[in-house]
Amino acid sequence: MVVFLVRRTALFAASLFAASVLIFLLLQLLSGDMAQVIAGVQATPAQVASLRHELGTDRPLAVQYATWVGGVLAGDFGTSALSGVSVSAELGEKLTVTAPLVAVAMLLSVLVAVPLGVLAAIAHRRRLGVVISVGSQLGIALPTLWVGLVLAIVFAVWLRWLPAQGFPTAGWEQPVRAVRSLVLPAVTLALAEGAVLLRFVRSATLGVLNQDFLRTARATGLTRTGALLRHGLRNAALPVVSILGLQVAALLVGAVVVEAVFALPGVGQMLLTDVGNRDLVKVQGEVLLLTGAVLTIGFLVDVAHRLIDPRLRVSR
Amino acid sequence: MIRVRRLVPLLLAAAVLAVACSGAESGGAGAPAADTTLDVRLVLEPTSLDITSVAGAAISQLLLDNVYEGLLTRDAGGAIVPLLAQDVSTSPDGLTYTFRLHDGLTFADGSPLTSADVVWSYRNVIAPESKNPNKADFAAVTGVDAPDPHTVVITLSRRDANFTYALTDRAAAVLKQGTDPATLAGTANGSGPFVIRSWQRGSSITLARNEHYWGQPANLSGVVLHYIPDTTAANNAQLTGETDVETGPDPTLLSQFQGPDFTVAEGVTSDKFVLGINNGRGPLADVRVRHAIRQAIDKDGLIRVALAGKGQRIGSGVAPTDPWFDAGLTSIDPYDPPAAKALLAETGFGSGLDLTLVVPNIYSARIGEYVASQLGQVGIRVRYEPVEFATWLDRVYTKADYDLSIVDHAEARDIGNYANPDYYWRYSDAQVQQWADQASTAASDAERDGLYRQVARKISEDAVSDWLYSPTSLVVLRAGVTGFPTRETNSRLDLAQVTASAAQ
Numbered sequence: 018m019v020v021f022l023v024r025r026t027a028l029f030a031a032s033l034f035a036a037s038v039l040i041f042l043l044l045q046l047l048s049g050d051m052a053q054v055i056a057g058v059q060a061t062p063a064q065v066a067s068l069r070h071e072l073g074t075d076r077p078l079a080v081q082y083a084t085w086v087g088g089v090l091a092g093d094f095g096t097s098a099l100s101g102v103s104v105s106a107e108l109g110e111k112l113t114v115t116a117p118l119v120a121v122a123m124l125l126s127v128l129v130a131v132p133l134g135v136l137a138a139i140a141h142r143r144r145l146g147v148v149i150s151v152g153s154q155l156g157i158a159l160p161t162l163w164v165g166l167v168l169a170i171v172f173a174v175w176l177r178w179l180p181a182q183g184f185p186t187a188g189w190e191q192p193v194r195a196v197r198s199l200v201l202p203a204v205t206l207a208l209a210e211g212a213v214l215l216r217f218v219r220s221a222t223l224g225v226l227n228q229d230f231l232r233t234a235r236a237t238g239l240t241r242t243g244a245l246l247r248h249g250l251r252n253a254a255l256p257v258v259s260i261l262g263l264q265v266a267a268l269l270v271g272a273v274v275v276e277a278v279f280a281l282p283g284v285g286q287m288l289l290t291d292v293g294n295r296d297l298v299k300v301q302g303e304v305l306l307l308t309g310a311v312l313t314i315g316f317l318v319d320v321a322h323r324l325i326d327p328r329l330r331v332s333r
Numbered sequence: 334m335i336r337v338r339r340l341v342p343l344l345l346a347a348a349v350l351a352v353a354c355s356g357a358e359s360g361g362a363g364a365p366a367a368d369t370t371l372d373v374r375l376v377l378e379p380t381s382l383d384i385t386s387v388a389g390a391a392i393s394q395l396l397l398d399n400v401y402e403g404l405l406t407r408d409a410g411g412a413i414v415p416l417l418a419q420d421v422s423t424s425p426d427g428l429t430y431t432f433r434l435h436d437g438l439t440f441a442d443g444s445p446l447t448s449a450d451v452v453w454s455y456r457n458v459i460a461p462e463s464k465n466p467n468k469a470d471f472a473a474v475t476g477v478d479a480p481d482p483h484t485v486v487i488t489l490s491r492r493d494a495n496f497t498y499a500l501t502d503r504a505a506a507v508l509k510q511g512t513d514p515a516t517l518a519g520t521a522n523g524s525g526p527f528v529i530r531s532w533q534r535g536s537s538i539t540l541a542r543n544e545h546y547w548g549q550p551a552n553l554s555g556v557v558l559h560y561i562p563d564t565t566a567a568n569n570a571q572l573t574g575e576t577d578v579e580t581g582p583d584p585t586l587l588s589q590f591q592g593p594d595f596t597v598a599e600g601v602t603s604d605k606f607v608l609g610i611n612n613g614r615g616p617l618a619d620v621r622v623r624h625a626i627r628q629a630i631d632k633d634g635l636i637r638v639a640l641a642g643k644g645q646r647i648g649s650g651v652a653p654t655d656p657w658f659d660a661g662l663t664s665i666d667p668y669d670p671p672a673a674k675a676l677l678a679e680t681g682f683g684s685g686l687d688l689t690l691v692v693p694n695i696y697s698a699r700i701g702e703y704v705a706s707q708l709g710q711v712g713i714r715v716r717y718e719p720v721e722f723a724t725w726l727d728r729v730y731t732k733a734d735y736d737l738s739i740v741d742h743a744e745a746r747d748i749g750n751y752a753n754p755d756y757y758w759r760y761s762d763a764q765v766q767q768w769a770d771q772a773s774t775a776a777s778d779a780e781r782d783g784l785y786r787q788v789a790r791k792i793s794e795d796a797v798s799d800w801l802y803s804p805t806s807l808v809v810l811r812a813g814v815t816g817f818p819t820r821e822t823n824s825r826l827d828l829a830q831v832t833a834s835a836a837q
Contacts, residue, residue, distance in 0.1 A: 047723070047724070048723075048724045048727045048728055049721070049723030049724045049725075049726050049727035049728070050723070050727065053723065053726045053727060053730075053731065054380070054388075054722075054723050054726065055380075055386070055387050055388060055466075056388055056464075056466055057387075057388020057389060057466045058388070058726070058730060058744075059388065059466050059467055059469060059744070060388065060466045060468070061468070061469070064463075064464060064466070064468070067462075067464075068464065099380050099381050099387070099518070100380070100381055100518055100519065100534070101381075101515070101518040101519055102519070102534070107534065110534070111535065166565055169565075169566070169569050170569070173569055173573055174569050174572050174573055177573060180573070180575060181566065181569035181570055181572075181573050181575060182561060182563075182566040182567075182569060182570050182575065183536065183537075183559060183561070183570065183575060184533075184536055186531070186533055186536070186537050186539060186557060188533070277562070277563055278563060278565075278566060279566060280536070280559075280560075280561040280562075280563060280566045280567075280570075281536075282533060282534065282535030282536035283535070286535050287534075287535055290378075290535065292721075293721055293722065293723060294380055294723070295723045
């Protein structure tokens with residue numbers, strides 16, 4: 018286990034370094050720059066040039082990269098030249114919206130997808146199984162944007178149960194309002210992700226149902242469902258845990274759309290705005306931190322795998 | 334929900350009491366409450382609060398008149414009127430302006446505002462190292478002086494017919510002498526009727542009444558400006574009462590606001606949706622091709638399709654808010670596809686022409702698609718490319734790497750751009766440049782307006798651009814909100830006069 022952890026940590030660090038180079042270079046491909054955005058359409062070219070010099074965007078790329086990574090290694094993710102706010106502070110503030118949104122969406126999708134997915138597998142080729150299957154296909158096919166719009170119209174505009182958009186101006190200091198404003202977005206996000214997850218749970222369970230060890234278990238007198246619950250689910254859990262790790266990344270991407278539909282001041286909205294303003298110092302820092310989060314989850318998933326599956330612990 | 338239901342009778346009782354106490358003034362239709370806050374939907378959030386060095390209409394929309402004030406301002410009808418100055422006198426040669434400030438002017442922190450603050454602010458604008466994006470507005474200014482605490486004298490190097498207008502705009506905002514520019518991005522200490530209470534980035538900015546205001550205090554105790562870019566989310570917010578006012582609604586969705594609960598107020602704007610044509614490039618350098626493009630586009634149809642009729646044709650680069658607007662110019666290059674085809678055949682492009690149309694993706698896709706389809710019908714094959722605004726700034730505005738482009742020129746009185754040969758239209762005409770030059774130094778408004786009208790006619794006859802429309806400014810108000818501005822609301826939004834009775 019120690020060897021595994023050391024090797025896995027080295028891989029983690031190498032991935033993060035590669036990501037930092039990729040993020041930096043890809044963002045340089047964007048046309049347009051922040052100096053132009055700040056100066057607008059009435060400033061003189063000389064004003065734009067002096068702004069560029071002040072922002073440091075006229076320096077060689079290698080120097081800009083080294084400055085950035087040097088700062089990151091010292092724990093400083095930089096400061097936006099536009100707002101004057103530090104990247105980590107603003108990301109932390111936005112995460113108070115996006116983290117609960119993604120966490121609740123994740124929880125909802127697991128709570129719905131796992132039992133329904135197992136049920137769909139057990140009821141495979143029966144009416145119930147088909148209904149769940151078709152429902153999940155529909156959930157995958159519907160665009161998140163559309164689902165969000167419909168939910169907002171039904172539950173906010175018609176029924177007036179929940180707010181249609183926004184987040185309370187005082188944030189979590191108004192906990193009831195904050196929770197209420199996250200309900201519809203979380204459900205929207207969970208529907209899309211839950212449908213995908215359900216398909217994976219169903220196929221993983223189906224895969225296990227045909228295994229020899231389940232036939233053996235049934236030969237000892239267990240029912241099909243009993244054998245599945247006792248011996249099968251642990252095996253089916255392996256691919257599902259891997260998928261869950263990937264789902265977090267997918268949820269963050271989905272959050273960009275959902276936050277736009279519900280006008281939530283979260284990470285997705287912030288990234289869109291910062292890219293629009295060509296606030297590259299901010300975008301780099303934010304994307305690197307998010308990449309780090311996803312890589313960390315990948316790390317945890319691998320560790321979880323070894324805990325769930327004793328065979329992995331022996332073989333390496 | 335429950336809290337609101339309990340509140341309503343209470344508020345009604347309070348309103349009745351207020352009416353009873355104030356005597357016969359109110360007609361009983363719900364008196365304006367003194368401590369009302371208003372929730373307003375705006376579209377674009379400012380990137381910074383720094384009015385001295387960051388461009389963008391969102392900054393002036395939020396801060397001008399509300400937080401920062403200039404020597405002059407514009408009233409609800411667009412007329413230039415005094416603000417910090419109580420009067421202005423101009424020397425006969427038009428080179429010296431003398432302003433007498435009001436007595437008792439103060440900043441929001443309670444400190445007095447004197448002529449020294451005006452001098453400090455305006456000298457920063459004209460300084461060689463100035464980062465002010467509107468520095469050009471003060472190009473003629475050579476000196477700003479304060480002979481005494483109540484007097485400001487501004488000297489110009491030449492007559493400037495647009496100078497008093499510039500003094501109503503953002504270059505003229507007065508800041509407290511010695512303010513550290515580094516603090517301006519996130520805080521503001523202006524002399525206006527409101528102060529910035531809080532900024533929840535990505536979501537809202539809260540204004541609170543300036544209790545030290547030197548003039549008539551604001552009616553509202555506070556205003557929450559909700560930045561909601563998505564039109565559907567904004568409509569839902571207005572329908573559910575989460576906002577009291579919705580600016581910039583999608584004009585094709587206004588039917589939702591019929592009935593007694595809402596009113597839709599209309600006003601004029603300085604916005605001009607311009608189909609920019611790269612006059613320096615290939616076939617577009619031929620004036621006949623440009624005329625063909627103009628004649629191929631049915632502007633009335635576009636206004637119906639994209640704006641549900643809420644806009645007007647302008648015929649040149651002048652908005653209906655500009656004093657030199659001439660509605661007669663819309664008769665130049667009328668919609669006539671056969672004539673457009675004939676012109677193209679004459680220039681040797683009868684078999685067709687391939688052009689790119691680069692459009693910032695902040696505008697409705699309906700506009701670009703409509704124009705592309707109209708041009709397609711006369712044989713101009715258009716490759717429609719929606720891009721981010723920053724990309725547009727770089728590619729079209731700075732490098733002129735485009736054939737056609739659609740952008741909203743929101744600045745008022747900007748016809749002078751057509752006299753700049755380096756502007757992204759790449760149009761150079763000595764006559765236009767001479768007229769524009771004479772207009773900017775004209776001795777009277779009448780002379781100036783006449784010259785600008787000549788420029789407007791000439792650029793239309795030269796088909797420098799096509800001018801698609803000037804949209805109507807729309808504001809959806811819930812019943813009980815009055816005094817909300819309707820003119821040029823994208824760049825200026827004076828909230829001090831707004832009143833609101835309690836929500837139903």
